[in-house]
Amino acid sequence: MKEKVSAMLSVFSAPGEYRGSRKNIMKKKILVITGSPRRHGNSWAMTDAFIETAEANGHSITRFDVGLSKIGGCVACEKCFSKENQACVYNDDFNKIAPFIQEADAVVFSTPxxxxxxxxxxxxxxxxxxxxxxxxxxxxxxxxxxxxCCEDHDISALDGIRFPYEKTIGLLKWESVGEVLIPGVFHKGEINATDGLQRASALADAL
Structure with a gap:
């Protein structure tokens, strides 16, 4: 089943390498969070490739396109969960996603x-x-x-995403099981000339 809200954090090895047998895959609830406000761009294409393979493997996918959402910044009020069933006292789209974070077995981020x-x-x-x-x-x-993914051809440009991602999941005690980082893409479709879609699919296969 795929739940997608459009108006609004896997085990990965090198392509072709998988850990264990697909027959023994444990079905998971996977939350996919996208960050691009540009529909059907390069990070969206990786997201679609990931979801297609994950669903084919029997996982349950919930997708939130956060790049199209209404989520205000944290104001450090420290009143989180002080209202019943509300993670944030400011009732924006984050509160729609919060229950899925709690229920998910895995969280996958996809962003430019x-x-x-x-x-x-x-x-x-x-x-x-x-x-x-x-x-x-x-x-x-x-x-x-x-x-x-990014336009810059220097993969180190993606450190600005990779570093906060790794520090965040360390604090949350989540296990990072893969990073697919693709430099050198900007215009829609340029991801097709890279191995990005294959690696996104492999990320799902290895979950």
Whole structure:
């Protein structure tokens, strides 16, 4: 089943390498968070490739296109979960996603690089994950993965996404099981000339 909200954090090895047998895959609830406000761009294509393979393997996928959402920035009020069934006291789209974060077995982020960091929309989402810390909600032990791309041909440009991703999941006690980082793509479709879609699919296969 695929739940997608469009208006609005895997085990990965090199392509062709998998850990274990597909017949023995444990079915998971996977939450996919996209950060691009540009529909059907390069990071969206990686997302679609990942989801297609994950669904074919029997996993349950919930997708939130955070880049198209309305999520305000964290104001550090420390009132998280003080209202019943609300992670954030400011009732924006983050509260629609929060229950899926709690229920997910795995969280996968897919995003482009904007000015050497996360796009603002997904950064607001990541900041609000802090609500689970303040609210003392146990969301430790999840698997997670990252797919990211950028126009810059120097892959180190993606450090602005990779570093905060790795520090965030370390704090949350999530296990990063893969990063797919693709430099040198900007115009829609340029991802097709790279191994990005194959690696996104392999990321799903290896979950």
């Amino acid at each position: 690089l904007y000015w050497y960091s996360f796009p603002g929309q997904i950064k607001n989402f990541i900041d609000k994950i802090y609500s689970f810390v303040v609210g003392q909600k146990d969301i430790a032990g999840k698997a997670c993965g990252l797919m990211a």
